[in-house]
Amino acid sequence: MISVVFIGFGNVNFHLCKALLGSDFVTVKQIFNRNVLDLNSEFQKIPFTDTISEIKDADIYIMAIPDDAIAAFSESLSFKNKLVVHTSGAVGMNSLSNNNRKGIFYPLQSFSKQREADYSNIPICIEAEKNQDLELLRTLGKIISKNVVEISSDERAKLHLAAVFVNNFVNYLYHIGNDILDKDSISFDLLKPLIMETAGKISSLTPLEAQTGPAKRNDIKTIEKHLHLLGDSPYAEFYELFTNALKKTNV
Amino acid sequence: MISVVFIGFGNVNFHLCKALLGSDFVTVKQIFNRNVLDLNSEFQKIPFTDTISEIKDADIYIMAIPDDAIAAFSESLSFKNKLVVHTSGAVGMNSLSNNNRKGIFYPLQSFSKQREADYSNIPICIEAEKNQDLELLRTLGKIISKNVVEISSDERAKLHLAAVFVNNFVNYLYHIGNDILDKDSISFDLLKPLIMETAGKISSLTPLEAQTGPAKRNDIKTIEKHLHLLGDSPYAEFYELFTNALKKTNV
Numbered sequence: 001m002i003s004v005v006f007i008g009f010g011n012v013n014f015h016l017c018k019a020l021l022g023s024d025f026v027t028v029k030q031i032f033n034r035n036v037l038d039l040n041s042e043f044q045k046i047p048f049t050d051t052i053s054e055i056k057d058a059d060i061y062i063m064a065i066p067d068d069a070i071a072a073f074s075e076s077l078s079f080k081n082k083l084v085v086h087t088s089g090a091v092g093m094n095s096l097s098n099n100n101r102k103g104i105f106y107p108l109q110s111f112s113k114q115r116e117a118d119y120s121n122i123p124i125c126i127e128a129e130k131n132q133d134l135e136l137l138r139t140l141g142k143i144i145s146k147n148v149v150e151i152s153s154d155e156r157a158k159l160h161l162a163a164v165f166v167n168n169f170v171n172y173l174y175h176i177g178n179d180i181l182d183k184d185s186i187s188f189d190l191l192k193p194l195i196m197e198t199a200g201k202i203s204s205l206t207p208l209e210a211q212t213g214p215a216k217r218n219d220i221k222t223i224e225k226h227l228h229l230l231g232d233s234p235y236a237e238f239y240e241l242f243t244n245a246l247k248k249t250n251v
Numbered sequence: 252m253i254s255v256v257f258i259g260f261g262n263v264n265f266h267l268c269k270a271l272l273g274s275d276f277v278t279v280k281q282i283f284n285r286n287v288l289d290l291n292s293e294f295q296k297i298p299f300t301d302t303i304s305e306i307k308d309a310d311i312y313i314m315a316i317p318d319d320a321i322a323a324f325s326e327s328l329s330f331k332n333k334l335v336v337h338t339s340g341a342v343g344m345n346s347l348s349n350n351n352r353k354g355i356f357y358p359l360q361s362f363s364k365q366r367e368a369d370y371s372n373i374p375i376c377i378e379a380e381k382n383q384d385l386e387l388l389r390t391l392g393k394i395i396s397k398n399v400v401e402i403s404s405d406e407r408a409k410l411h412l413a414a415v416f417v418n419n420f421v422n423y424l425y426h427i428g429n430d431i432l433d434k435d436s437i438s439f440d441l442l443k444p445l446i447m448e449t450a451g452k453i454s455s456l457t458p459l460e461a462q463t464g465p466a467k468r469n470d471i472k473t474i475e476k477h478l479h480l481l482g483d484s485p486y487a488e489f490y491e492l493f494t495n496a497l498k499k500t501n502v
Contacts, residue, residue: 067473090465090473109445110463115452123441149441158435159442161477162428165486166442167449168464169493170421175458175500177413184409190374190400191410191417192454194360198418199450201366203443207426212361213419214341222318222341226412234496235416241492242420245485249426 002140005030005058007073008065009037011111012087016062017043019119019144026143030056053078060085060140062105071095083133089160092153093127103128103137106156107145110167119144125151125159176235215246253391256281256309258324259316260288262362263338267313268294270370270395277394281307304329311336311391313356322346334384340411343404344378354379356388357407358396361418370395376402376410427486466497 002025006013009031020026021042030047031037032055037048049055055077064087065073074084074097084096085103096102104127111117124141126148128134134150141148151159174195178188201210214222223243230236253276257264260282271277272293281298282288283306288299300306306328315338316324325335325348335347336354347353355378362368375392377399379385385401392399402410425446429439452461465473474494481487 067470090470090476108441110448110452112452112456112461112463115455121444123444125441147441147444151437155435155437157476157480158431158437161480162431162442163445164464164466164477165424165431165489166428166446168462168466168497169489170424170446170449171453171458171462172493172497173416173421173424174453175462177417178458180409180413180416184406186402186406186409188457190359190376190398191413193372193374193398194414195417195421195450195453197361198421199446201361201363202422202425202446204366205363207422207429210363211419211422211426212363213415215415215419219318219341225341225408226415229408229412237492238416238420238496241488242423245489246419246423 001025001027002060002136003027003029003058004140005032005056005061007032007055007061007063009033009039010064011113012064012107013062014113015111015117015119016064016087016107016144017046019117020140023143026140029058052076055079057082059083059136060103060105061100062087064088067091071097075099083128083136085128085137089156089163092157093129094153101128101130101133103133104151104153104156105137105141106151108159108163120146123147123149125149125156127151127153127156173238176238180235211246213246215243218247252276252278253311253387254278254280254309255391256283256307256312258283258306258312258314260284260290261315262364263315263358264313265364266362266368266370267315267338267358267395268297270368271391274394277391280309303327306330308333310334310387311354311356312351313338315339318342322348326350334379334387336379336388340407340414343408344380345404352379352381352384354384354388355402355404355407356392357402359410359414371397374398374400376400376407378402378404378407424489427489431486462497464497466494469498 006017028046032049036050061084067088067090070086070091080099082100084100085105089106093102093104106125108123122145124145126137138148177191181188279297283300287301312335318339318341321337321342331350333351335351336356340357344353344355357376359374373396375396377388389399428442432439
């Protein structure tokens with residue numbers, strides 16, 4: 001049985017806790033959060049504290065708090081030599097305090113409270129200083145996901161950077177599409193099947209193989225028509241940057 | 252029974268023909284293509300010609316050829332006063348020749364020969380000069396899709412522009428993500444669940460609601476770390492453009 005304490009209870013630990021609650025191999029010993037939380041009924045049986053000195057003993061402390069707070073908060077923990085992991089893509093393992101054993105448990109997904117998360121397909125990137133801790137994190141990861149991988153802090157930094165492109169920036173392109181249509185009261189729903197297909201295509205093709213469009217074909221007439229439609233919109237700068245890159249890359 | 256002749260047999264008409272072949276309400280009278288094609292067995296029963304003067308009589312001629320060729324090719328057809336439609340997102344209906352009745356049958360999707368297309372969810376955007384032709388296109392559209400909408404040429408131009416952002420440019424961001432990982436031999440597969448979730452999220456949230464990431468949080472440390480990792484890569488320009496836009500837009 002692995003005992004776990006959640007430190008911080010934002011989107012990441014909310015979904016992680018939900019996924020682990022169903023397991024016979026895990027005890028959720030406690031939730032710590034700086035502010036008192038109004039927890040859903042499913043979490044109400046779990047002991048809660050907002051006081052650092054009252055954090056209970058556990059095998060793993062999973063800290064999902066803002067990146068900037070990780071170093072100082074891990075330093076402020078009152079216990080020693082326990083396994084303390086954080087869940088951030090962007091922060092190196094060495095930012096954690098030397099007072100405890102260090103590790104990473106990074107679920108590579110974008111979580112929203114409003115949306116169910118299917119953990120079974122989410123890659124869990126683990127890292128630890130000690131082999132035994134790595135194996136404990138692997139065991140924990142495998143309880144919820146088929147996809148547990150050991151990733152170094154340097155690799156994780158690259159993964160997180162790439163994730164920003166394929167998640168945050170992609171979502172902003174969805175916003176641009178939505179905004180272009182909104183101005184003429186055209187429904188954004190019309191684009192949703194295309195959006196799903198664009199994402200689905202790369203399950204079987206590389207992005208290079210899947211690339212289509214006027215820039216790839218160097219269809220100058222259409223490109224000029226689009227730039228004319230965009231006029232002095234700030235989106236024109238995006239259009240030009242992508243179009244020039246697509247022309248050059250010969251994808 | 253609606254009779255159809257396909258003019259051009261690239262990805263769009265290939266999938267459209269496939270979808271219509273199964274219907275009891277449609278006869279595929281002929282495929283015209285400039286070059287002789289090596290057709291799959293499923294298409295071999297359909298009469299084929301590469302000679303314009305031999306194109307058969309039909310209720311609807313569906314022309315899916317390069318955008319630049321639409322005007323001249325529609326002018327070169329030897330028959331008169333028939334319903335000739337094209338399938339392009341970017342070309343106005345008025346580019347079609349006055350010799351025939353004009354219309355549009357634009358499936359809003361990105362097709363690849365290697366991938367099955369599920370037409371039932373694909374929006375079909377129709378337009379015609381005459382009401383009777385519009386109704387015929389609506390009937391044809393409904394045979395293959397639940398989602399047939401009348402869209403003017405001006406609206407279609409906006410839709411196509413928005414589609415370039417959410418499809419072609421999004422796919423290029425997938426390519427950037429892939430490329431960043433490739434350089435360190437990290438598997439792009441790790442990002443695929445995130446990519447699917449990012450696309451899936453906007454089925455229930457607006458892109459503004461779904462937006463997350465360091466730029467949205469104005470997490471300067473992480474942004475600087477990412478720019479440092481990108482170094483003099485051409486992708487740094489993309490990173491800065493998106494990051495600045497996300498900061499400004501207050502999404």
